[in-house]
Amino acid sequence: MTTTRPAIVASGLRKRYGDKLALDGLDLEVAEGSVLGLLGPNGAGKTTAVSILTTLLRPDGGRAEVAGFDVATQAAQVRTRIGLTGQTDAIDEILTGRQNLVMFGRLHHLSPRAARKRADELLEQFGLTEAADRQAKGYSGGMKRRLDLAVSFVTAPKVLFLDEPTTGQDPRNRMEVWSVVRTLVAGGTTVLLTTHYLDEADQLADRISVVDRGRVIADGTPNELKSRLGASQVDLVLRDERQLDEATEIVARVSGATPDVDRERRRVSAPVHDRVASLTDVLAGLQAAAVAVEDVALRQPTLDDVFMQLTGTRAESDDPAADTTEVAA
Ligand SMILES: Nc1ncnc2c1ncn2[C@@H]1O[C@H](COP(=O)(O)OP(=O)(O)OP(=O)(O)O)[C@@H](O)[C@H]1O
Ligand SMILES: [Mg+2]
Missing domain, CATH: 3.40.50.300 (P-loop containing nucleotide triphosphate hydrolases)
Structure with missing residues (x-):
């Protein structure tokens, strides 16, 4: 052996x-x-x-x-x-x-x-x-x-x-x-x-x-x-759906990634490498553009985020219950 x-x-x-x-x-x-x-x-x-x-x-x-x-x-x-x-x-x-x-x-x-x-x-x-x-x-x-x-x-x-x-x-x-x-x-x-x-x-x-x-x-x-996927994920929820495109652009510029946009929930998220600096830049950009934010969070990436980054689509699953599975952060 x-x-x-x-x-x-x-x-x-x-x-x-x-x-x-x-x-x-x-x-x-x-x-x-x-x-x-x-x-x-x-x-x-x-x-x-x-x-x-x-x-x-x-x-x-x-x-x-x-x-x-x-x-x-x-x-x-x-x-x-x-x-x-x-x-x-x-x-x-x-x-x-x-x-x-x-x-x-x-x-x-x-x-x-x-x-x-x-x-x-x-x-x-x-x-x-x-x-x-x-x-x-x-x-x-x-x-x-x-x-x-x-x-x-x-x-x-x-x-x-x-x-x-x-x-x-x-x-x-x-x-x-x-x-x-x-x-x-x-x-x-x-x-x-x-x-x-x-x-x-x-x-x-x-x-x-x-x-x-x-x-x-x-x-x-x-x-x-x-390091390929970003160590953290920034999540934003906007007050007004009509500002989604503007917010997406700002998040894309700061993160250097293509943000994941959920129109129904007025949510934009993207992976970032330097947590606090990126969050600060995003918030400054939003404020300068007068985009109203309802909620903002920095969190650990989930399996869904990984798939979004690797494939550009949500994880495909043959189990309908899987879509609601919470992934521990
Ligand atoms: N005995 C079987 N007969 C028919 N299809 C099957 C069988 N076992 C698995 N499959 C199908 O093969 C694919 C892969 O299944 P598998 O169980 O290996 O996935 P998995 O990654 O372990 O999923 P999970 O995370 O749900 O455990 C799925 O589409 C599943 O529906
Ligand atoms: Mg299995």
Whole structure:
């Protein structure tokens, strides 16, 4: 084994479901011991890619290697080296949280004592200590999700796949999950995680691949992407719709980007690099032009903003509910 070989390589992965093209030539490369964030809207193809890389699904075209083994022809070798937390739960709801963890540890050849010790650590880390001896079927959705994650952390796999690890979790639990991921990575595990949250990818990932309609449309380190996209977003709401064009021009001039305009909400937004200076310039420009502002904000960019900048259109989604999904800032 060489140390320079990437832990995950995918090239030209294609997958079709009926007439729906889920993956359209997806390329990925993840260095050993690093974290790749696969960022994309609903229906982008993230779960399909994870399913192929974890040998659960066969691609129609292209190839992939995980931990040095081909996912199609050496699936068994791949499986013993990976962990997967999916969007479906792997836990047994009849058992308590603790029993689930201990059982999983025993299945992975930990001694009874080591399995109990590992279960205690994970229950603590995932905020499940109090609920440890209750049946998992009585857990809330968020607690089940954390138990499901904890199960995939029982043993440290070489490569860990986390499909939306923090969706539906409150901010405190998200940070706990992030901290456990960091601990595993420090121990040498390679992680591929999918997420809708730009801030999550920013927090955890060494590199981010932005996926849209089954292919990677941008990739780089979080800092590279942010410097391309602007570190912050200026949002303006005008009092009078008739001044939108004027305001858009001012925002475009200051930000150097093409602003996103929502006429119905009388809203103009654009990415900026130097937060306060840009905001000050925008407000000065508006005042000089006598444009009346109802509300103004500087905020973290969302996945929608990223797509707006990369594609010039809103993130396409096959889930109507996704349009109203709040992206944590
Ligand atoms: N079993 C299936 N049968 C038919 N179409 C499917 C199936 N699984 C996925 N698709 C379609 O393939 C595309 C990619 O789906 P996928 O689940 O990989 O997206 P995703 O990026 O994981 O989305 P999400 O963020 O909602 O989890 C979507 O258009 C989806 O509707
Ligand atoms: Mg998915």
